Amino acid sequence: MLTRVKYQLRPAVRMHWASWNDEYVVFDETSGQTHQLDAVRAFVLDFLGESPSDLFNIAAELTKSLAISSSYASELIALIIQEFQTIGLVEADNS
Amino acid sequence: MILGQQSPDAVRLKLKSNGLRLQIGPFSFRLISSIEAVADGLLTLYHDYPLVPEEEFIDYTVTISRGSGLHRWTRRQAIFEFDGNAIFVPLPESHAFPLLEWSMNWCVSMHAHHYLILHSAVIEREGCAVIMPAPPGSGKSTLCAGLVHRGWRLLSDELALISLTDSSITPFGRPISLKNQSIDIIRDFVPGAVFSRVVHDTSKGSIGLLKVPKEHLGRIRETAKPRWIVFPKYVAGSPPQLTPRSKANSMLELGRNSFNYMVLGRTGFEVLTQVIDASECYDFQYSQLDDATAAFDNLVLRRSM
Numbered sequence: 368m369l370t371r372v373k374y375q376l377r378p379a380v381r382m383h384w385a386s387w388n389d390e391y392v393v394f395d396e397t398s399g400q401t402h403q404l405d406a407v408r409a410f411v412l413d414f415l416g417e418s419p420s421d422l423f424n425i426a427a428e429l430t431k432s433l434a435i436s437s438s439y440a441s442e443l444i445a446l447i448i449q450e451f452q453t454i455g456l457v458e459a460d461n462s
Numbered sequence: 463m464i465l466g467q468q469s470p471d472a473v474r475l476k477l478k479s480n481g482l483r484l485q486i487g488p489f490s491f492r493l494i495s496s497i498e499a500v501a502d503g504l505l506t507l508y509h510d511y512p513l514v515p516e517e518e519f520i521d522y523t524v525t526i527s528r529g530s531g532l533h534r535w536t537r538r539q540a541i542f543e544f545d546g547n548a549i550f551v552p553l554p555e556s557h558a559f560p561l562l563e564w565s566m567n568w569c570v571s572m573h574a575h576h577y578l579i580l581h582s583a584v585i586e587r588e589g590c591a592v593i594m595p596a597p598p599g600s601g602k603s604t605l606c607a608g609l610v611h612r613g614w615r616l617l618s619d620e621l622a623l624i625s626l627t628d629s630s631i632t633p634f635g636r637p638i639s640l641k642n643q644s645i646d647i648i649r650d651f652v653p654g655a656v657f658s659r660v661v662h663d664t665s666k667g668s669i670g671l672l673k674v675p676k677e678h679l680g681r682i683r684e685t686a687k688p689r690w691i692v693f694p695k696y697v698a699g700s701p702p703q704l705t706p707r708s709k710a711n712s713m714l715e716l717g718r719n720s721f722n723y724m725v726l727g728r729t730g731f732e733v734l735t736q737v738i739d740a741s742e743c744y745d746f747q748y749s750q751l752d753d754a755t756a757a758f759d760n761l762v763l764r765r766s767m
Contacts, residue, residue, distance in 0.1 A: 385731075387710060
């Protein structure tokens with residue numbers, strides 16, 4: 368079940384991107400970690416880099432921009448945000 | 463002047479006193495050891511490397527000393543010392559020459575951060591380099607040794623030194639370390655190949671070091687541009703299979719195979735991105751060196767088309 372909590376990039380994160388066709392790699396200058404991302408995850412991370420957003424909004428954006436069904440987008444976005452939190456790229460915006 | 467222009471006695475004397483000063487690619491080493499196996503290995507394999515004049519700067523001083531404890535009466539040991547510190551655990555004295563090779567690798571991989579350094583073999587043809595990263599047991603060194611005797615130039619069997627400014631690769635050509643059955647495979651594949659004395663019972667099994675062809679050392683200052691990244695894997699009985707692989711995943715694998723990607727931070731990421739941009743990435747499975755030679759030759763032909 369999606370909540371209205373907003374998520375944002377962790378303030379310390381400094382992302383640098385590389386891409387080849389539909390493959391993406393992001394390097395976080397602060398942690399020194401490099402991550403391989405598919406197109407959907409790259410889109411979500413880039414989207415959160417623009418401004419904090421809640422899961423509803425991100426799922427809606429996935430549906431609109433990547434033509435992913437809304438039910439699948441809702442499932443996927445919760446998983447992706449959890450992954451990004453685990454690797455230290457994203458956090459809940461508690462402000 | 464090259465090492466081979468010195469008499470064996472003069473080389474031994476230098477090793478035992480102020481050190482033998484050798485230029486190996488971009489680095490200068492001062493080597494100190496009174497262990498006979500070290501002198502023998504250097505005389506056999508480093509014949510064509512230039513000596514560094516006394517007044518010139520030395521990058522790394524490597525000492526392979528004899529242990530001085532009670533062990534010396536029962537089991538003689540060889541110890542790698544760097545700036546007065548023992549870096550690795552002592553090894554049996556019979557392992558002294560491979561220990562010298564590992565020690566030189568350690569010096570460069572731990573300190574030469576003006577390069578992005580990958581744990582990888584690198585060979586070159588027509589200015590284009592193949593980077594071959596792979597874990598131990600993958601057949602990387604065997605493949606590298608075979609190919610450098612079939613038209614490819616050796617840049618390194620162990621360390622890819624990638625420029626931080628233009629991503630070119632600087633040769634660091636040193637003897638190729640072959641293990642176990644690979645020693646006889648290369649003896650058969652390269653008639654007349656010159657090896658160091660084979661050392662048994664090391665942590666990697668039996669090790670023989672293969673001399674670098676003289677003509678490759680003559681071009682040791684010629685850099686090459688990355689063009690292919692090939693992850694080799696020896697599979698008994700397998701036909702040669704060259705399979706395209708993900709560039710993004712190849713980048714992560716190269717990062718994992720790097721000694722200083724994390725040290726270099728954003729610069730390391732940008733250089734590695736340039737390397738991947740410029741390269742086709744493949745997995746390569748093989749069992750026969752002749753097949754591998756044909757497959758690698760085909761890479762060059764396809765590039766020209």
